[in-house]
Amino acid sequence: MGSSSQAQVDRMEVELNQMALQRLHLSDRRDLLAVLLDFRRSSDQRRAHPGGDGSSAEVGAIDEQLAALALKEEELQKSIDQILHPKGQPATLPDHTNFIPKGGVFIMPPVMEEPVVAPPPPMSAPKVILDHRKLPSTPSHTQCPFCHQFITTETVTRVGSVTWLVCVMSALLGCVAGCCLIPFCVPSLKDVEHRCPKCRAEIYTVRKL
Secondary structure, three states: OOHHHHHHHHHHHHHHHHHHHHHHHHHHHHHHHHHHHHHHHHHOOOOOOOOHHHHHHHHHHHHHHHHHHHHHHHHHHHHHHHHHOOOOOOOOOOOHHHOEEEOOEEEOOOOOOOOOOOOOOOOOOOOEOOOHHHOOOOOOEEEOOOOOOEEEOEEEEEOOHHHHHHHHHHHHOOOOOOHHHHHHHOHHHOEEEEEOOOOOOEEEEEOOO
């Protein structure tokens, strides 16, 4: 389809939109007059309001205008179909069931994108150590043998055999000016005691030696 044909189709579509807007205004005017006529007839005030016949005539005139607009719209639509389908192919009319009427013109509803939900990061289940002899030197998940609750142990460092051994060896090597007491301040040279945070019982002691 050439540029001139496309421009002609665009002008026809603009005219169709204007006709649709005019038809909407006329329909609103006709509905208002019909309500007014019904009110006058029900209240039996036709003599007090001689304009009732004029309103009926105006309703008839609006009906004629609506019929003429519908005929013009049908002719314009046929002209557009002939330009878009010169070989006589049937025009594919839009499905107005999914369109939203707005001011006499059908517009497509906004496309709603589905929200993208990021999957949760993979997390491994905490390892529960049931054999207390395999507890490391850090707080661990286990079952308390006294209250039988699944807990995370509390750790406390205690002076053990390695601490005294390093202290004695330091003294034998000549560290007698207080340097031999340094092992008592180093946590890695001490034993680790695991306790239950609920019943406060001593579960197991990890000894360095």
